[in-house]
Amino acid sequence: MSLKYIDEYRDSDLAKMLVKKIQSVNCKDLRLMEVCGTHTMSIFKHGIRTILPKEITLLSGPGCPVCVTAQKDVDAFVEFARQNNVILTTFGDLIKVPGSGSSLAKEKAEGADVRIVYSVFDAVDIAKQNPDKEVVFCAVGFETTIPTLAATILSAREDGVKNFTIYSANKLTPPALAALMETKGVQIDGFILPGHVSVITGTNAYRGTFEKYNIPSVITGFEPIDILKAILILVQQNATGLPALVNAYPRAVSENGNLKAKTIMNQVFKLCDASWRGIGQIPTSGMELKKEFAAFDAAKKFNMDMPEVSEPAGCACGEILMGLKTPKACKLYKKKCTPMTPVGPCMVSSEGSCAAFYRYS
Amino acid sequence: MCLAVPSKIIDINDTVATVDVDGVTRKTSILLLEDVKIGDYVIVHAGFAISKLDEKMALQTLEDLRNILSADSSQA
Numbered sequence: 249m250s251l252k253y254i255d256e257y258r259d260s261d262l263a264k265m266l267v268k269k270i271q272s273v274n275c276k277d278l279r280l281m282e283v284c285g286t287h288t289m290s291i292f293k294h295g296i297r298t299i300l301p302k303e304i305t306l307l308s309g310p311g312c313p314v315c316v317t318a319q320k321d322v323d324a325f326v327e328f329a330r331q332n333n334v335i336l337t338t339f340g341d342l343i344k345v346p347g348s349g350s351s352l353a354k355e356k357a358e359g360a361d362v363r364i365v366y367s368v369f370d371a372v373d374i375a376k377q378n379p380d381k382e383v384v385f386c387a388v389g390f391e392t393t394i395p396t397l398a399a400t401i402l403s404a405r406e407d408g409v410k411n412f413t414i415y416s417a418n419k420l421t422p423p424a425l426a427a428l429m430e431t432k433g434v435q436i437d438g439f440i441l442p443g444h445v446s447v448i449t450g451t452n453a454y455r456g457t458f459e460k461y462n463i464p465s466v467i468t469g470f471e472p473i474d475i476l477k478a479i480l481i482l483v484q485q486n487a488t489g490l491p492a493l494v495n496a497y498p499r500a501v502s503e504n505g506n507l508k509a510k511t512i513m514n515q516v517f518k519l520c521d522a523s524w525r526g527i528g529q530i531p532t533s534g535m536e537l538k539k540e541f542a543a544f545d546a547a548k549k550f551n552m553d554m555p556e557v558s559e560p561a562g563c564a565c566g567e568i569l570m571g572l573k574t575p576k577a578c579k580l581y582k583k584k585c586t587p588m589t590p591v592g593p594c595m596v597s598s599e600g601s602c603a604a605f606y607r608y609s
Numbered sequence: 610m611c612l613a614v615p616s617k618i619i620d621i622n623d624t625v626a627t628v629d630v631d632g633v634t635r636k637t638s639i640l641l642l643e644d645v646k647i648g649d650y651v652i653v654h655a656g657f658a659i660s661k662l663d664e665k666m667a668l669q670t671l672e673d674l675r676n677i678l679s680a681d682s683s684q685a
């Protein structure tokens with residue numbers, strides 16, 4: 249069976265034509281940032297870095313949810329796992345991320361009840377099956393994930409589930425892009441904007457950042473044709489000096505995004521400041537539960553207020569997320585830090601820049 | 610974390626749909642989507658369908674791209 253919209257978007261003749269076209273555009277050195285971790289994975293998997301002209305450098309931005317999770321939040325997850333009565337539920341990538349003293353994998357090996365789930369809904373099922381336990385979900389995600397949390401909390405409330413909470417370390421994309429643009433030393437000539445975050449937010453969510461910084465920006469999907477097309481548009485915009493905000497993924501993304509998902513998200517969550525690994529606090533870049541949903545807030549229920557802590561010495565994840573360094577420039581890369589013995593989250597997550605470099609080079 | 614592959618809805622039971630990706634079926638919540646029906650292609654993220662794929666747009670994008678690229682190569 250052919251996979252709908254997949255084979256067509258992997259057409260190698262079309263890809264070759266796109267590469268040729270990219271090569272034909274006269275451009276100076278360009279630094280393009282793919283913001284989303286899924287783009288990073290796809291770019292490596294399809295060998296896109298190796299077929300681009302050498303003038304084009306691709307940087308992996310702050311769009312891998314595990315990679316941007318602050319150390320203090322990882323410490324909080326470890327603390328939850330240590331509570332007697334708690335079943336800690338999480339997406340898989342998080343469990344190997346080292347906190348200040350331990351990781352979830354280590355706690356699990358020592359007997360903590362840490363369970364990997366595919367969807368936050370599964371966490372609620374676990375809560376229903378274990379009424380005498382407290383089930384906490386580690387919520388690290390972007391605009392794509394936050395509505396799924398909101399929908400789950402609404403249905404948990406309807407079902408009268410009392411032993412399910414989330415610890416919210418959720419993050420929003422546009423404020424992070426603005427923070428990057430404000431950071432000294434950051435030099436980016438164009439953004440490849442995340443496809444599935446944009447499915448929810450719509451093209452309009454980037455309008456403010458785009459207008460303020462006038463930086464070439466293209467929303468695109470995850471197949472080779474999608475990514476090459478975005479690169480071509482960014483290269484052309486740089487060549488003509490006419491930046492634009494372009495939606496190159498119209499089969500999934502609209503101007504205003506998924507209104508139903510946004511409504512549900514805003515019913516349950518409100519804006520808050522958030523700590524990003526290596527970047528620090530970014531105002532209104534996170535989402536926390538509204539007061540009326542406090543019963544689902546693990547931080548409140550368990551009185552968990554973790555202090556800010558410093559990140560592992562020598563780990564350059566923060567600078568890598570901002571495009572200031574590449575993994576190879578990190579002194580620990582491939583030495584002290586490998587996927588088996590990760591020092592920072594960028595080496596843990598399959599979407600992380602260091603892990604991708606390690607795997608494909 | 611995102612599954613970028615479009616999934617086809619083959620059954621709907623209240624707020625849960627069964628989707629098929631290349632012969633593998635999976636349950637997916639459709640709480641975040643308006644008017645989904647059997648036969649639609651959706652993008653699934655962490656157990657939730659988050660977007661319907663616009664078939665006309667999908668084909669249009671490819672056609673536009675082909676036209677632009679072949680116009681260039683015939684000029685060259």
Ligand code: SF4
Nearest residue numbers: 564565578585592602
């Ligand atoms: S190689 Fe390891 S230590 Fe260095 S930046 Fe990447 S994750 Fe951090």
